Amino acid sequence: MKKVLTLFLLCYVASAAKHSLKYFITGTSGTTNFPEFVGLLMMDDVQISYYDSNIKKAEPKQEWIRKLFKLQPQLGVWLSQTCIYNHQLFEANKNVVKERLNQTEGSHVLQSLTGCEWDDESNQTKGFDQYGYDGEDLISLDMQTMTWITPKAQAVVIKYLWDADKPRIQRNENIYLSLCPGYLKNCMHYMSIFGQRTERPSVSLLQKTPSSLISCHATGFYPDRADLFWRKDGEEIHEGVEKGQILPNHDGTFQMSTELDVSLTKHEDWRRYDCVFQLSGVKEDIITTLEKTKIQTNWVSPSEFPVHHHAIGVVAAVVLLLVFSGVIYCCWK
Template sequence: MDKENMKLFFLILLCYGSFAVKHSLNYFIIGSSGVLNISEFAGVLMVDGVQMGYCDVSKKILEPRQEWAKNILKKHPEQLDWYKHKCFEDQPNFFRELISSLKQQFNQSEGVHILQRIDGCEWDETTGEVIGMTQYHYNGEDFLEFNLETLTWIALKPEADVTKLKWDTDQLGIKHRENDLTKICPEYLKLYVEYEKSFPQTKVPPSVSLLQKTPSSPVSCHATGFYPDRAEMFWRKDGEELHEGVEIGEILPNNDGTFQMSADLSILSVTPEDWGRYDCVFQLSGGEDIITNLNESIIRTNWKGESHFDTPIPIIVAVGAVVMLIAAVGFVVYKKKGERLTEAVSTTER
């Protein structure tokens, strides 16, 4: 391929990548039995990876978590009524009954039991393609998955066969599930994206700290509270970006709609006199770089041994206990399913 054709080829790729925009509406729902200090039923609504709403039955909470989400409820009060019904009546009852049924099936009279449902849809703004999914997980293990092509349930473990056979005969439930994933979810997603785009996107810089568990542990450069999630973080030495001995973490959501991330630097081969040559760099899209020099005097640690680091690490609470559990489950499912959708929970019955 000659140079001109090569330029054209990359230009086409660049244009395609610029216009290919995908959006996601994801629900995480969790029901529990025998768990202290955690709500019996809670849910999180995510739009494009940002928490839009939160529901907690025990605390009687149902609230939007973004300003643009509040505008939706003002102009579309029927949305609030719909979510109230699902959050406080429909879904809690369904989860209680299902957990009770599964406990009987597995002969589990006592103990802690957790049921999660993760479902929703992804919409390609360019092609119009919509992909939906629903997954159930019981006590931390894959349980059931809905197949939109065959309109049947897939048992992800032998013990789920009983539930699969029962739900496959429920044709009304199947139709509700198909309608949720192919019509209601995309309709809501497009509405939410429209409001999200119309809302002014204010950039919020993070708070950056250097953290370390022990004197020999990697130094973690932790940034939290930034918005939006288009950000990068890396370590550099003498102004040159480092790759060896560096581990970059993923961008994770905080409970307030902002984000956090970390970049770890191994210091085993770094001599004390060279510390000043290392910097942590945080870059927020369209903003100025935040540079933090590797300085032992500002490192925070809980290490109580013989060390010159004696500043305690503050407890960073990014999300509440329930949300953390839900997010952790969603992250595991995302890793397992690869390119499949990972976040979403239908707000109707099966």
């Protein structure tokens, strides 16, 4: 089976002001070791529900949505029925794609990413409906013109076919630009009611050698909607700063780092700098002032390891003995 790619999940990154609701689908054919249909419901890039063609049931993946399903079980039933309907609809789309591309045999993967993004500051919404086939972009709906676009010449016939389906386009416009933002706001409302897990990190200052960049490292935070940056005299700075990405930990929490170049800064001016960690939903920031005594390092000055002449002689003798033994061993093999 061709490799199932998850690139679509990286297409839209939520910031502190933007929120998203995405439905990521993977449909396979010609294989038996993977469900033919898998659906992931993501909110702000965090999985909140899972469905596949084997279990035929929507499973909650966050504690707040589990509580919601218990309080309103009809929501879980509705979501499962919606997933079953989407499964049938996706199968029809998959068959159309395979037929139009003359690829009815063999193992193939069709993926789609649908959903919306909402900016809670500007109140602007953005919808998306895009497909990939065997790991490559296939076709997507332009939400401005409400027409399908494709980078593949062999998929133009699919574009014309779907452009002609006006009722489908009207449904998509209503779903992704009207209904989806409403669902997203409802999810955020329920998440705030039932409580969203938040974990504050431990923040450390690290340095490999005295001439290396100083790294401010935060680990163990949740969720991944966070920011870590350097300030000077209370103002965020970007010059001399190298900011890393948010990475997952094995326990489900996250970590990130940002490095600062202080090679041209006097030690007495270090206290003018501080590292700031901000976590979405938490008002209090974690602020770490740059001080030499706070920096952790494994580096040890060579001057702290004096090597005496007799020690050098012993080491040399041991090395010669090992080499001599190796030569004898090779000769007798």
